[in-house]
């Protein structure tokens with residue numbers, strides 16, 4: 001192993017969610033990384049368990065996002081992997097809408113905020129520190145239901161449109177980064193249906209063998225990132241590495 005590979009670091013935003021936590025754990029066991037930053041609203045209970053883990057808490061305010069990114073970028077000589085794994089589909093008083101008459105402003109705003117606004121704000125705060133980075137691969141958790149072409153069933157208005165808006169934001173970011181941060185690869189990632197709190201109320205309709213563990217997805221995400229160097233393009237990929245139509 002070379003000295004430069006030993007200096008690689010990784011960052012997980014949303015590190016206490018089902019998928020984010022599994023990715024952070026997977027990367028903590030990956031000898032490439034000298035440190036794995038894990039950012040969440042919640043402090044971990046078992047910080048001592050993974051020696052290379054660096055846990056930071058955030059309230060996702062613009063000010064705090066800026067501070068966390070400055071801290072990570074100042075201490076990471078070489079940030080080579082980032083996953084932004086923020087999302088919500090249901091909460092105490094909202095869930096995926098089946099029909100137009102179920103739309104509520106407060107719920108729509110919250111779903112847009114967590115699935116689209118926050119991931120884009122994190123990307124915005126990270127981008128200036130990545131301009132000279134020779135190879136940084138960033139996966140942002142999207143979803144297949146954010147594909148306009150693939151929408152054959154309708155419904156899920158807020159979540160679908162928040163992910164579609166995220167996809168468009170990432171597409172614009174990829175065009176800008178191709179000019180300003182040529183070493184950055186952006187991937188809008190669909191993890192499949194994963195056994196986490198987000199999918200829990202909807203798991204009964206998932207065909208047998210199609211409900212993935214978060215550990216499986218962490219492994220797949222790592223493989224997909226490893227296979228995609230910066231090429232000036234964004235990729236919209238699923239867990240198998242297959243392209244999804246926009």
Ligand SMILES: NC(=O)c1ccc[n+]([C@@H]2O[C@H](COP(=O)([O-])OP(=O)(O)OC[C@H]3O[C@@H](n4cnc5c(N)ncnc54)[C@H](OP(=O)(O)O)[C@@H]3O)[C@@H](O)[C@H]2O)c1
Nearest residue numbers: 014016017018019040041086087141143193194196198199
């Ligand atoms: N599970 C699936 O089947 C599935 C399918 C397709 C796409 N996805 C996407 O994968 C990503 C991760 O989801 P998951 O399955 O791991 O779900 P999860 O276990 O519910 O985790 C959700 C993540 O979003 C963050 N989050 C939730 N509400 C938030 C809020 N109000 N403010 C700030 N952050 C908030 C959480 O942050 P903290 O770490 O601070 O708790 C957590 O990291 C999401 O983008 C989701 O849309 C999941």
